[in-house]
Amino acid sequence: MPVDPSGDRAAKIATDPPLIEVRDITRIYGTGEAEVRALDGVSFDIRPGEFVSVMGPSGSGKSTALNVLGCLDSPTSGHYLFNGVEVGGLDGDQRALLRRHYLGFIFQGYNLLPRTTALQNVELPLIYKGMSREERETRAIAALDKVGLAQRAHHDPSQLSGGQQQRVAIARALAGDPQVILADEPTGNLDTKRSVEIMELMVELNQSDGITIVMVTHEDDMAEFGSRLIWMVDGKVESDRPTKRAA
């Protein structure tokens, strides 16, 4: 599916207020000699409906940046505003609520609960949204259907292939109706054919459902599915430009 950022949609994205504002974020691990500046003064905005690819050499801080955006990790300094709210001012429970209601995660290692069916895994975020059993099941099945796995709803992760597990993880991320999906190398463990399937799914979520996507990847081909590419080196943003497709 070709990306078409030209026209009304692209124009709207450009004028909307930013969903995510990152200002001069640092994330420092260790102290003294052993100090590692995983993020070293990162700033960027992400507007609603964007599909941002993040690339860079290993160790350049991509995952760290994504974890900070997802409130899974706290920056050492700097400002992070989500929908205009200063995330640094929120406590653990409030950040949990932010994750619960606005964010969806896709991890390279899937991070599904073992010995738990695909359906139950997808239902997990809905439990914490306080939905009734019936509603949860309807939604989880719909999400699984969207990733083409409705037939496998009652399989355990151990009975699914890597690509299928990643699709369950995507279903879990989108079941909760997030504004933003944060994906860390979602195709890192998959072959090209499966990777393209997953990317087409992501593009669809972005374009038809208007979900903002931030995706870390090592592969140029996958990054090209996005509309914008942030290139990181040594904890800093080295370049930030539209993808070739979008350009």
Place this chain on the structure above:
Amino acid sequence: MLWETVKLSVQSILRNPMRSFLTVLGVVIGVAAVIAMVTVGNGSSAQVTSDVESLGANLLTLQPGQSRMGPGSSDGGAARPFALSDVDAILDQVNSVSVAVPTGTQSIVAVFEGENYQTTVTGTQNGYFEARDWGLSAGRLFSSAEEKGKSVCIIGETVRDELMGRADPIGQKIRIESLNCTVIGLLEVKGANTFGMDQDDTVIMPFKTFARRIAGSTDVSSITLSVRDGYSSDRAIDDLTALMREIRRIDPGEDDDFSVRDTAQIAAMLSSVTSVLTGLLSAVAAVSLLVGGIGIMNIMLVSVTERTREIGIRMAVGAQASQVLLQFLVEAIVLSTLGGLLGIALGLAMGAVGSAMLNVPFIPDAGTIALAFGFSGMVGVVFGYFPARAAARLDPIEALRH
């Protein structure tokens, strides 16, 4: 949300049957051990108490010779026996005693229609039955004419069984040594005493008959007494000792050449022995409960370490730390409760079997059950809760790195 959490916890328990089983096992063993031991211990004490009471509650026995505890014991064989006049003197002069009867025993063979049975015969008077708190299940006591030396006897259930089976013994004639005596009464069943002696294995006849026809002398080898209601046994013992020292002309400063045995003393001694035993059993049980507790603790700790990643996943999808904690807590409570209930069932079953095997009454103790249950539940909860809290306090990304 709480109900949701309970369902989540149950799901999670079923997802890891082995881990759940091991956790439950720790609780089951701990609780069952305590309950079984305390139940059997209680039964044994109750048995000892009832055994001692079956001797007769206010029973005293006056015996010649000084019975000392420990090494170099009784010199009873050498001491002078009592005489019938001593019994009369006691009844005359010792107010604190309501019954005093001469008592002699001898091992004999009883014969009935060709059946021989070796037993003990006791020569005494009707007061003996009162002092021993022993009734008849059939027949009657001695008449005063019979007490003067008639050939009659009252037999115990065991003797009756051995000689004539279930037949009615009243009016039957049994031969004891050279004496043909008519059975006029059958004693109530008393069972074995604390020392395992069958109390029903006995024949009782009037003292004078016994003295003349069996023992061949009117010496009184012991006197059975009962403390009068309203007097303490110590008082009765003091009175008896004073009187007997006078009768037997024992100089001040010289040791008694007789002794008074008190069932209350025996009871106190035995119950101190059983309470030591019960204490030991309880200590063993407490240790096993502790071991069970450590088992639970270990598995809970391991399980939380294993599940830190799960905690990370749950928090990543929006769970608050308190919700994750609640889940672990409910899980621990469900498991401990399940284990506790199984442990109670198993412990009671083991207690019932043990009591039956030791032939003691089955007396479960509600307090112990509650305590054991509460303790293992608490261990489960505490050790389920604290490691989970530590994990839930991490940044989700830390938990996910596990």
